[in-house]
Amino acid sequence: MENNNLEKIYAERNKLRLGGVGGYEMERGVMFANWIGTGKKILEIGCRDGMLTKHFAEGNELTGVDIDSQALRLFEKNLNAKTYQIDLNNEWPFQKEEFDAVVASEILEHLYKPEAVIKNICNSLKSGGIFVGTIPNAFSLANRFRLFLARPQETTLSDHTHVYHFSYEVLKKMLEKYFSSVELVPLTRYKSLSKVSPALFSFLIAFRCKK
Numbered sequence: 001m002e003n004n005n006l007e008k009i010y011a012e013r014n015k016l017r018l019g020g021v022g023g024y025e026m027e028r029g030v031m032f033a034n035w036i037g038t039g040k041k042i043l044e045i046g047c048r049d050g051m052l053t054k055h056f057a058e059g060n061e062l063t064g065v066d067i068d069s070q071a072l073r074l075f076e077k078n079l080n081a082k083t084y085q086i087d088l089n090n091e092w093p094f095q096k097e098e099f100d101a102v103v104a105s106e107i108l109e110h111l112y113k114p115e116a117v118i119k120n121i122c123n124s125l126k127s128g129g130i131f132v133g134t135i136p137n138a139f140s141l142a143n144r145f146r147l148f149l150a151r152p153q154e155t156t157l158s159d160h161t162h163v164y165h166f167s168y169e170v171l172k173k174m175l176e177k178y179f180s181s182v183e184l185v186p187l188t189r190y191k192s193l194s195k196v197s198p199a200l201f202s203f204l205i206a207f208r209c210k211k
Contacts, residue, residue: 006087010068013161024187024204028105028134029055031185035132035208036060040100043124045088045117046107049074050081056103057081063099089113092120099124104133106204108171109162115174122178122211131179131209134187138165141200168199171207179209 029052036042038059047053047064048071062081065088066072072083084093089112102121108114121131136156137143143155156162168184175182186194186202193201 007067007069007085009161010066011070024134025052026055027187028052028204028206031206032056032103032105032132035130036101036103041098042101042103043094043099044103045121046104046110047071047075047083050078052105053079053081053103088117092117092124094120094124096123097126097129100126100129102129102131104131106134106136108133108135109138109156109164109166112163114164115177118174118178125211127211129211131175131211132207134204134206135166135171136162137168137186137199137202137205138162139167139199140202142203166205168202168205171205175207175209179211181210183208 033056036056041061042056043063043065044053045065047066048068050057050064053062053064053075057079062079064072064075064081064083065086066075066083067085067087069085072085075081076083086093102125104121108117111117125131138156146152146154152158156165172182172184184198185206185208186198187204187206188194188202190201198205
């Protein structure tokens with residue numbers, strides 16, 4: 001698929017989302033801000049208009065990446081930061097050990113080869129740098145039950161831009177191939193149950209990886 005066609009798909013999708021982040025915005029924003037800190041050079045892939053970025057922007061140098069040029073213009077305006085319009089499936093213009101932190105919140109599931117992008121991210125992080133983000137838990141107990149009832153429209157399968165469907169275990173194994181330390185944190189309304197089984201009771205899975 002050519003870039004202009006892919007951009008059109010995401011521009012249409014983002015029309016419904018610009019000016020908002022979706023579920024667990026505050027939890028994600030505060031978590032990322034605490035994990036990243038300040039004085040860092042940050043790359044955010046899939047940054048859209050920067051509504052999540054604002055939570056960890058202060059005191060840091062930002063670079064945003066997205067396929068949607070309209071979203072990138074808003075990112076530049078909102079955060080006075082540089083941007084790159086690229087298709088992550090085919091492009092990676094960044095140098096080795098260029099960034100202190102990389103953020104990818106609900107992005108990996110949109111990629112045809114997420115592991116290749118994770119490898120690129122690791123290469124572009126400085127020693128001791130961190131990779132943080134979230135993915136939807138496609139195989140939560142709720143999603144499994146809905147699929148059993150033939151109701152895929154109520155699961156992550158309903159988003160046609162999701163091309164890779166992560167479980168807790170698959171995400172952990174993929175990240176551990178490239179990072180020395182991997183921490184997964186469930187985001188869910190069922191906090192007590194998620195302590196028993198984050199793989200089954202998390203809606204989103206947040207991750208923090210250290211190179």
